[in-house]
Amino acid sequence: MPNAADDLPQGAREKLIQRKQEWAEAGRLLTGQAAISDAQRLPPGQRLVTSWPVLDLGAQPKIDLKLWRLVVDGLVESPITLDWAGFGQLRQSELVSDIHCVTAWSRYDNRWRGVRVADLLEVVRPKPEAKFVLFQSYDTYTTNLPLAEFAAPEALLATHWEGAPLTIEHGGPVRVVVPKLYFWKSAKWVKRIQFVAEDKPGFWEVRGYHNHGDPWAEERYS
Ligand SMILES: Nc1nc2c(c(=O)[nH]1)N[C@H]1C(S)=C(S)[C@@H](COP(=O)(O)O)O[C@H]1N2
Ligand SMILES: [Mo]
Numbered sequence: 001m002p003n004a005a006d007d008l009p010q011g012a013r014e015k016l017i018q019r020k021q022e023w024a025e026a027g028r029l030l031t032g033q034a035a036i037s038d039a040q041r042l043p044p045g046q047r048l049v050t051s052w053p054v055l056d057l058g059a060q061p062k063i064d065l066k067l068w069r070l071v072v073d074g075l076v077e078s079p080i081t082l083d084w085a086g087f088g089q090l091r092q093s094e095l096v097s098d099i100h101c102v103t104a105w106s107r108y109d110n111r112w113r114g115v116r117v118a119d120l121l122e123v124v125r126p127k128p129e130a131k132f133v134l135f136q137s138y139d140t141y142t143t144n145l146p147l148a149e150f151a152a153p154e155a156l157l158a159t160h161w162e163g164a165p166l167t168i169e170h171g172g173p174v175r176v177v178v179p180k181l182y183f184w185k186s187a188k189w190v191k192r193i194q195f196v197a198e199d200k201p202g203f204w205e206v207r208g209y210h211n212h213g214d215p216w217a218e219e220r221y222s
Contacts, residue, residue, distance in 0.1 A: 013058050017207065024208025024221040029104050031218065041098070043215035046106040053105060054169045057203075061138040061168075061189050068173055070157075072120065074195035075130035080123060087159075087174065090115045090123065097154050097179035100215040112177055113160035117150055120157065120193075130195035135176060135187040135202070143187050143202035144211070145178060147195065154179050157190065182213040182220070 023029070031045040042048060065084045073079035082090075093116045099107040126147060133150045135143050149155075155178045159166060166172030171188025178185050184204050205211050210219040 016058055020204070021207045027221055029102075030220060033218070040216065041108070042106055043100055044218050045220075046100055046104055046215065049105045049107055052099075052107055052110075052170070053101070053103075055101065055103065055183075056169075056188060057139060057141060059139050063138055063173060063189065065173060070174060070190065071192040071194075072124050073192070074134075075127040075197060076195050077125035077127060078123065084173070087115065087157075091119045093119070093156065095154060095156055095177075097177065099179070099183050102182040102184055102209065102213070102215075102220050106215075110177075111162050112156055112158040113163075114156045114158035114174070114177075116153075117155040117157065118153060121151060124195075126195050129197045132196050132199040134192075134194045134196055134200055135190055136192040136194070137187045138189040138191050141187060141189075141203050143185050144200055144205060145181070145185055146199075146212075149178060149181060149185075152178065152180060180214070182210075182215055184209065185213050 029045050033044040068084050070082045070087060071079075072082070080086075092113060094111060094113050095116070096109055096111050099110055130147055133145050133147050135141075135145075155176075157174050158177045159172070159174055161170065166175060171190075174190055175188040176186045176190050176193075199211070201211055205222070208221055210222050212219050
């Protein structure tokens with residue numbers, strides 16, 4: 001498959017990335033407020049939106065379902081490469097959750113359908129040494145999470161949003177959704193999920209964004 005990141009003029013892509021990197025350096029949007037408690041639904045510094053903004057590196061890979069594969073490997077008992085039919089055979093669930101993007105918008109009550117991470121973990125069975133999870137996407141994006149956050153009951157690999165297949169711009173055919181962290185941790189167009197012992201910062205994590213990204217602790221920047 002051609003590298004979709006090549007679709008965007010190099011200058012435009014660099015500009016986009018540079019602007020977000022400058023935000024991190026300037027500490028833009030930080031309120032310095034603590035969330036009153038985890039029960040507070042809107043994290044500090046966030047504003048509610050009803051639209052669903054699109055954020056990515058400017059390249060949206062179109063993946064033919066016949067060629068789509070998801071590799072789940074690394075420190076697991078049963079590594080697996082799923083094709084579209086194989087993914088569809090895993091238990092499918094519906095979950096409703098809120099989105100919190102580091103660019104300060106939040107969107108409540110998103111109804112997702114897909115495979116719960118808990119169900120995927122039962123299939124691949126991470127080894128005790130697995131402590132972190134690294135994600136690679138079809139647009140070359142990468143991000144990283146502690147396994148404990150990925151294994152959270154509200155996390156899923158989503159194929160549907162509000163009853164319809166996820167559009168390409170929002171990461172279809174399959175994206176990660178980890179609602180308790182800022183949305184940059186939720187890889188769109190996910191291609192590989194790798195379980196590892198040592199953490200490895202991803203695309204935004206090496207460009208000034210927080211390694212963990214808890215919205216209620218305002219972990220925006222590193
Ligand atoms: N593959 C990939 N996943 C990605 C991104 C990206 O550029 N590429 N951007 C991240 C960021 S910064 C955000 S805020 C969300 C945006 O998802 P949305 O466009 O569906 O709102 O996707 C995240 N996942
Ligand atoms: Mo983002």
